[in-house]
Amino acid sequence: MTIHRSRTTAVLAVTASALAVTALTGLTAASASPDGHGDRAGDRSKHRAVTVDIESPSNGDDAGVGGAGWFVDLDLEYEGGLAEAGFTGLQLTGPAGHNNVPPFPGTFSTGKDDRLPGLVVLVSTTNATLPGFSGPGTNLANLFNLTGVTDRSDDGSAEIWDTWIVGAPIAGKDVDTVLTVAVVDDLNHNGVYDDAPPVVPDADGDGDVDRHDLEALGLASNVERVHFRINGAPA
Numbered sequence: 001m002t003i004h005r006s007r008t009t010a011v012l013a014v015t016a017s018a019l020a021v022t023a024l025t026g027l028t029a030a031s032a033s034p035d036g037h038g039d040r041a042g043d044r045s046k047h048r049a050v051t052v053d054i055e056s057p058s059n060g061d062d063a064g065v066g067g068a069g070w071f072v073d074l075d076l077e078y079e080g081g082l083a084e085a086g087f088t089g090l091q092l093t094g095p096a097g098h099n100n101v102p103p104f105p106g107t108f109s110t111g112k113d114d115r116l117p118g119l120v121v122l123v124s125t126t127n128a129t130l131p132g133f134s135g136p137g138t139n140l141a142n143l144f145n146l147t148g149v150t151d152r153s154d155d156g157s158a159e160i161w162d163t164w165i166v167g168a169p170i171a172g173k174d175v176d177t178v179l180t181v182a183v184v185d186d187l188n189h190n191g192v193y194d195d196a197p198p199v200v201p202d203a204d205g206d207g208d209v210d211r212h213d214l215e216a217l218g219l220a221s222n223v224e225r226v227h228f229r230i231n232g233a234p235a
């Protein structure tokens with residue numbers, strides 16, 4: 001009787017392991033994005049108030065000219081609408097004479113965006129030498145040039161498109177890199193997603209700044225990632 005029971009237990013344990021492996025395999029398969037865009041592994045089971053999509057670059061792209069001229073194009077959907085997004089206005093901005101001027105003024109620098117203050121944009125090869133840049137944890141959200149509201153048809157929600165044409169080789173030339181984007185949770189509980197940090201710390205101390213370090217902050221959105229290459233050749 002005892003032997004029979006332990007055999008049954010062993011069979012059950014093996015079956016459970018097989019199911020666990022199957023479940024893990026299923027998860028791995030589900031993480032591959034069918035459209036070649038971002039990867040939302042691990043986020044599918046959890047409801048999020050904000051949905052982040054990376055429209056450009058796509059996985060496997062070899063983007064840019066001389067390390068610059070590549071785009072980061074984002075589609076952000078905020079269930080709670082523009083107020084909850086912390087959206088403070090339309091934006092058309094850039095360096096030098098483009099910075100914070102009409103008709104759609106917005107500031108331009110590294111760090112938290114003045115127009116979408118919950119957004120975090122990281123590039124894994126971001127330099128630590130240019131003024132304002134402190135390596136892969138640097139939040140690049142306030143370098144975005146063009147911010148507009150693309151859809152308000154769903155009750156109370158808002159869709160925002162946000163675009164950056166990278167003006168200098170701030171993340172290297174001829175390098176493989178990873179773009180990671182998310183919207184930080186309402187950390188100060190004022191009802192607004194306006195709590196993006198200027199720099200994301202390496203919370204788990206493993207030497208990089210990635211999705212795990214973002215998740216340690218607390219997030220309102222999925223984490224979207226794209227693996228691509230920055231082309232260093234001239235046009």
Ligand SMILES: [Ca+2]
Binds near residue numbers: 091113115141142143
């Ligand atoms: Ca800005």
Ligand SMILES: [Ca+2]
Binds near residue numbers: 187
């Ligand atoms: Ca807040």
Ligand SMILES: [Ca+2]
Binds near residue numbers: 202203204209212
């Ligand atoms: Ca880390």
